[in-house]
Amino acid sequence: MFEKNADTATAINRLLARRWSGRAYDRDRGVARNDLVALAEAARWAPSCYGDQPWRFLFWDRNRDEGAWRRAFECLGELNQRWAERAPVLAAVCSDQRFTSNDKPNRWGAYDSGAAAMSLCVQATELGLMVHQMGGFDAERLRAAFSIPDRYAPMAMMTIGYQVDQGAVPADLAGRELAPRQRRPLDESFFDGGWGIPLRR
Numbered sequence: 001m002f003e004k005n006a007d008t009a010t011a012i013n014r015l016l017a018r019r020w021s022g023r024a025y026d027r028d029r030g031v032a033r034n035d036l037v038a039l040a041e042a043a044r045w046a047p048s049c050y051g052d053q054p055w056r057f058l059f060w061d062r063n064r065d066e067g068a069w070r071r072a073f074e075c076l077g078e079l080n081q082r083w084a085e086r087a088p089v090l091a092a093v094c095s096d097q098r099f100t101s102n103d104k105p106n107r108w109g110a111y112d113s114g115a116a117a118m119s120l121c122v123q124a125t126e127l128g129l130m131v132h133q134m135g136g137f138d139a140e141r142l143r144a145a146f147s148i149p150d151r152y153a154p155m156a157m158m159t160i161g162y163q164v165d166q167g168a169v170p171a172d173l174a175g176r177e178l179a180p181r182q183r184r185p186l187d188e189s190f191f192d193g194g195w196g197i198p199l200r201r
């Protein structure tokens with residue numbers, strides 16, 4: 001399997017280093033039901049403000065319901081569709097915009113839902129699966145297609161499946177697929193004691 005481990009300043013958890021958003025999915029290898037449940041469990045145990053658990057995840061398994069998978073797929077942006085069509089499972093993360101307990105606006109909902117999504121990604125890496133999150137989708141179309149209630153904001157969609165060799169990616173997307181993963185230097189985003197003061201060893 002093609003690996004794109006993160007280049008880190010010091011050793012980090014191997015799953016965090018190994019997780020990456022590839023696009024080459026094995027069209028013929030579905031995701032076992034129990035593995036999908038494990039992804040959901042990992043997300044379920046994420047932390048959240050007041051323990052409110054604002055996230056809602058919708059999964060579409062092509063091998064169980066091709067029609068529903070297709071309706072979800074059609075909500076993706078065109079560029080995403082070009083590679084996502086090989087993914088056996090699609091998912092969407094929605095976030096409750098209000099607290100369940102008191103119906104007041106929850107300004108941490110998106111934050112918590114992102115944490116749950118990341119837990120899912122890490123669990124997927126542990127299981128040898130690859131998840132690619134996407135903001136490029138039509139949220140209102142998704143809402144209409146699957147009757148998502150107004151109070152839940154569709155945050156992201158994702159592809160889930162097994163990686164296959166890079167030849168599966170359309171040629172014009174291969175450059176991005178093979179390029180080294182990059183991040184801003186540590187000291188540009190992580191501060192120590194005051195804004196802009198770089199965190200150093």
Ligand SMILES: Cc1cc2nc3c(=O)[nH]c(=O)nc-3n(C[C@H](O)[C@H](O)[C@H](O)COP(=O)(O)O)c2cc1C
Nearest residue numbers: 019020021022080132133134135136137155156181
């Ligand atoms: C909220 C969100 C939206 C994203 N939207 C897209 C997208 O529409 N299409 C895409 O190809 N990748 C998308 N990505 C993937 C990012 O481009 C990717 O995570 C980033 O380049 C870092 O690469 P890595 O995940 O391999 O470390 C998205 C990621 C996140 C978290």
